[in-house]
Amino acid sequence: MPVVTIKPSGKTVEVASGTSLLAAVLHAGEPIMHKCDGKGECGACHLFLVEGRKTVSRIAPAENAKLDSMIGVGLKSRLGCQAILGNEDVTVELLGFA
Ligand code: FES
Numbered sequence: 597m598p599v600v601t602i603k604p605s606g607k608t609v610e611v612a613s614g615t616s617l618l619a620a621v622l623h624a625g626e627p628i629m630h631k632c633d634g635k636g637e638c639g640a641c642h643l644f645l646v647e648g649r650k651t652v653s654r655i656a657p658a659e660n661a662k663l664d665s666m667i668g669v670g671l672k673s674r675l676g677c678q679a680i681l682g683n684e685d686v687t688v689e690l691l692g693f694a
Pocket residue numbers: 618629630631632633634635636637638639640641642675676677678
């Protein structure tokens with residue numbers, strides 16, 4: 597099972613592959629907003645996927661469009677609810693949106 601490391605706290609959580617990054621962060625007890633309950637509409641679950649990008653699901657057009665409409669996003673930005681874990685460990689960073 598992949599391990600998700602969450603910055604800046606450094607907390608880690610092991611979850612099943614197929615879990616969204618949002619669910620992993622919530623499972624770890626870290627603060628992250630999710631106003632639309634994972635529908636990819638609100639952008640509140642934004643995070644930076646700083647390591648393990650290749651093991652996480654690719655960005656779908658709807659997620660990409662939502663990120664494009666947001667301020668403060670970067671190349672490593674993902675919507676936590678739309679990014680699904682594969683089998684490898686990842687590191688995410690919660691900044692500015694949580
Ligand atoms: S919870 Fe709304 S976009 Fe992820």
